[in-house]
Amino acid sequence: MPRRLQIVAVILYEGFVEFTAPVAEPAPRRVGGRLHRFANPGRFLRLSGRVLPWLAWPGAILTAAGLVWGFAFSPPDWQQGETVRILYVHVPAAWMASAGYAGLAVASLFSLVWRHPLADLAAAEISPVGAGFTALCLVSGSLWGAPEWGTWWVWDARLTSVLVLFFLYLGHVVLVRAFDNPERGYRAGAILALIGAVDLPIIHYSVQWWNTLHQGNSISLIGPSRLYITMLWPLLIASLGFTLVFAAIVTARLRAAVMERRIRALLQSRAEAAEVVA
C-alpha cells in the first residue's frame, strides 16, 4: 500500500473512532440545587418581606375597584338583568380555585421530586386558602343559579367537578395534619394533590365534553371574549385583584409558618440543653 494511502487510512480510522466514541454524559442540571437556593428560610423571609406589600396593597385596591365597578357601575345583562353582577365574584373565585390548586400541585411536585424544604409548607398553607376560595365559588354559583336556573344545585359536570376540587382541598388540609410525623403528612398530601390535579382539565373542559346547565366559557386567553367590554374590564380587574390577594394571603401564611417552625426548633433546642444540664 502506498505510504500516502496508509496515512489517509489512519486519519480516516482515527476520525471514525473519535466520532463513534461514547461521549461522556454531561453532568445533570442541578435544578433542585438552584431551587434550594431560594429555600433558605432567611433568604425567603427577606425576599417575601419585600414582596408582600406589593401583593397586598395592589390586590386590595384592585379587588375593591373591580367589585365596586361590577356591583354599581357595570351594565345589566340583556338576558339575566342585574343578576349578572354575581359574575364579578363568581368568576374570579373560580379562577383562583383552579389556579390555587395548580400552585398546590406544583408545590407538591417540588416537595416530592426535589425535597424542597419550603414546598411542604407552601402546600400546607395554600390548601386552606384554596378551599375558602372554592367554597366562595360554589356558594356564589348557587346564589346565581337559584334565581336564574330555579335551583340551588344540579349535578352537572362543571358543578360536580368543582365540588370534587373542594373535597380535594379539604382532603389535603386534613391529610397533612393527620400524622404524628409531619413529613409523612406532607408526603401523603403531596401525592393526593398530584393525583387530584387531573380534576383541573376536567373542570375546564367539562362544559365542552358534557351537556351542562352551566354556561360555556365566556372569556378565553387565546380567543375573543364573548363579554362586552364594559363587563370585561371590571371582571379582569377583579380577577387580578383576587389573584394578588390570594398570593398575599399565602405569602403571609408561609412567612408565619417559617417563623413558627423556627420558634419550635429554638424551644426544642433549649429544652434539650436544659435536660443535658439537669
Add this chain to the structure above:
Amino acid sequence: MSGWPYPHWPYIVAAYALAVVVLAGFSLAAFLRLRRARARLAAIDPRRGRGQDRP
C-alpha cells in the same frame, strides 16, 4: 345600577357580602398570625436583634 327594587338583589348582595367576608377573613387571619409569630420569634431568638426577618 338600575332596576331597584329588583327581586334578585338579595342574591347579589349575599354573593358580594360573602366575597368580602372570605377575603377579609383570610387576610386578617394571615396578618394576625404573622404578627403573632414575628413577635414571638423576636422574643426568643437571640439573632433577631441583628437583622429584620432573620429566622
